[in-house]
Amino acid sequence: MFNQKYAEIKPWSVRKMIADGEITWQTSGMCSGYAQANLVILPQKDAYDFMLFAQRNPKSCPILEVSDTGSRSLRFIAENADIACDIPKYRVYEKGSLTGEYTDIEKLWRDDFVSFLIGCSFSFESMMLEAGIPVRHIEEGKNVPMYITDIDCVPAGKFSGKMVVSMRPIPYDQVVKAVTVTEQVPSVHGTPVHIGEPSLIGIKDINKPDFGDMVTINEGEIPVFWACGVTPQSVVMNSKPDIAITHAPGHMFITDIKNTDLKG
Amino acid sequence: MFNQKYAEIKPWSVRKMIADGEITWQTSGMCSGYAQANLVILPQKDAYDFMLFAQRNPKSCPILEVSDTGSRSLRFIAENADIACDIPKYRVYEKGSLTGEYTDIEKLWRDDFVSFLIGCSFSFESMMLEAGIPVRHIEEGKNVPMYITDIDCVPAGKFSGKMVVSMRPIPYDQVVKAVTVTEQVPSVHGTPVHIGEPSLIGIKDINKPDFGDMVTINEGEIPVFWACGVTPQSVVMNSKPDIAITHAPGHMFITDIKNTDLKG
Numbered sequence: 001m002f003n004q005k006y007a008e009i010k011p012w013s014v015r016k017m018i019a020d021g022e023i024t025w026q027t028s029g030m031c032s033g034y035a036q037a038n039l040v041i042l043p044q045k046d047a048y049d050f051m052l053f054a055q056r057n058p059k060s061c062p063i064l065e066v067s068d069t070g071s072r073s074l075r076f077i078a079e080n081a082d083i084a085c086d087i088p089k090y091r092v093y094e095k096g097s098l099t100g101e102y103t104d105i106e107k108l109w110r111d112d113f114v115s116f117l118i119g120c121s122f123s124f125e126s127m128m129l130e131a132g133i134p135v136r137h138i139e140e141g142k143n144v145p146m147y148i149t150d151i152d153c154v155p156a157g158k159f160s161g162k163m164v165v166s167m168r169p170i171p172y173d174q175v176v177k178a179v180t181v182t183e184q185v186p187s188v189h190g191t192p193v194h195i196g197e198p199s200l201i202g203i204k205d206i207n208k209p210d211f212g213d214m215v216t217i218n219e220g221e222i223p224v225f226w227a228c229g230v231t232p233q234s235v236v237m238n239s240k241p242d243i244a245i246t247h248a249p250g251h252m253f254i255t256d257i258k259n260t261d262l263k264g
Numbered sequence: 265m266f267n268q269k270y271a272e273i274k275p276w277s278v279r280k281m282i283a284d285g286e287i288t289w290q291t292s293g294m295c296s297g298y299a300q301a302n303l304v305i306l307p308q309k310d311a312y313d314f315m316l317f318a319q320r321n322p323k324s325c326p327i328l329e330v331s332d333t334g335s336r337s338l339r340f341i342a343e344n345a346d347i348a349c350d351i352p353k354y355r356v357y358e359k360g361s362l363t364g365e366y367t368d369i370e371k372l373w374r375d376d377f378v379s380f381l382i383g384c385s386f387s388f389e390s391m392m393l394e395a396g397i398p399v400r401h402i403e404e405g406k407n408v409p410m411y412i413t414d415i416d417c418v419p420a421g422k423f424s425g426k427m428v429v430s431m432r433p434i435p436y437d438q439v440v441k442a443v444t445v446t447e448q449v450p451s452v453h454g455t456p457v458h459i460g461e462p463s464l465i466g467i468k469d470i471n472k473p474d475f476g477d478m479v480t481i482n483e484g485e486i487p488v489f490w491a492c493g494v495t496p497q498s499v500v501m502n503s504k505p506d507i508a509i510t511h512a513p514g515h516m517f518i519t520d521i522k523n524t525d526l527k528g
């Protein structure tokens with residue numbers, strides 16, 4: 001499995017390797033059992049609207065922590081972290097356009113930056129696996145398939161847009177378990193937003209995901225859709241703030257929080 | 265029971281009676297089955313810090329809805345509501361001092377006001393009663409006893425302070441049920457913050473609540489403490505914003521949301 005070498009290393013050690021430039025690739029599979037997080041950095045002037053957006057769209061945008069304005073440290077989910085160095089790859093967007101990728105953002109840091117750390121489905125996938133539910137894209141060594149739906153997020157201030165969902169094919173006799181397992185972790189997207197009929201949420205062709213890779217849906221399986229952490233990034237990009245910095249897809253922030261501590 | 269006459273009337277009708285000045289007293293017992301909410305109104309310049317405070321203190325400050333800036337309407341928890349008229353009694357605080365009580369705040373309304381509607385324990389009490397768990401202050405026709413603890417809320421920007429808790433005596437053999445019932449409703453304070461020994465959370469004399477009335481603790485019962493909606497008000501007052509408007513204690517905003525819809 002990808003990154004197996006780093007599975008048993010503690011988050012603080014891996015974060016240091018990332019900050020030191022020893023790890024520059026995707027973090028999937030690192031620090032087994034620990035939650036990984038999406039990152040959105042915005043200037044303070046846009047932070048209120050974004051926090052309101054998150055409050056109104058908790059499934060798409062489950063906030064794990066919001067930094068103090070200007071601070072590169074976190075208070076709760078990771079000790080001695082430096083949000084400007086501890087992610088393998090960052091993306092900078094200016095007025096909604098990608099203007100660069102960086103392995104650290106120390107030189108770009110501003111005193112008015114606020115960091116939003118947002119729950120990631122890596123956490124609930126580990127719980128699904130423990131419960132004996134297959135996670136197809138992991139089996140197939142792919143990225144999860146993601147789709148832009150026609151479900152409007154609830155707008156807030158300058159932020160609005162469609163919900164992005166991820167899809168996992170689930171055997172019919174494990175659908176209920178997939179709901180009850182993910183119900184336990186509202187801070188990593190919680191229960192599915194739809195089960196079964198892609199067209200009902202505006203997905204025209206299940207075989208053509210908007211992001212990620214298509215995976216095999218076997219006979220006897222049904223596609224199940226969860227709100228996806230790409231939603232807040234996509235919505236932020238749509239609204240074209242002067243500047244926004246995010247992690248590059250798959251290059252997550254690794255927290256000190258165990259997945260099991262995200263329950264309830 | 266208090267307000268029994270209004271128990272079976274729908275929230276929108278009762279809100280109209282309140283707006284018309286026909287009801288000017290406490291709302292406990294009105295609109296059976298519907299959630300009631302605490303209110304904190306702050307100017308936009310203080311709203312970000314308060315929302316961050318709520319994000320960091322979800323048990324004390326479970327937000328049901330945040331209005332759009334300047335809007336007297338709500339989008340989600342009540343239709344055709346006017347937040348400036350639909351509460352029987354408001355309190356205005358200037359720099360942390362109570363400067364007036366009003367039956368409506370139309371004349372005080374400002375375009376930069378943001379309204380925070382916060383979950384209220386009335387909701388979980390109705391679930392406890394349904395589950396056969398006694399709620400002593402209701403039995404005794406009193407206000408719930410509340411205590412200022414030595415538990416620090418997690419500070420956010422200008423807001424900081426101690427957690428306020430409410431106490432309900434629970435028979436030993438129903439303590440587990442009291443936990444599991446309230447676990448289902450994180451949006452109205454969720455699980456208890458402490459069970460059993462008041463001194464461990466800084467309460468010197470259980471017989472002398474800081475707010476509300478003392479209730480009887482029978483032989484075979486243990487005091488159980490929940491985070492209380494008075495916490496955000498108390499914290500806001502401590503931080504002395506230029507202006508803050510709240511409901512007067514017990515004079516709540518009645519929503520269109522059923523208590524059962526607050527579950528998970």
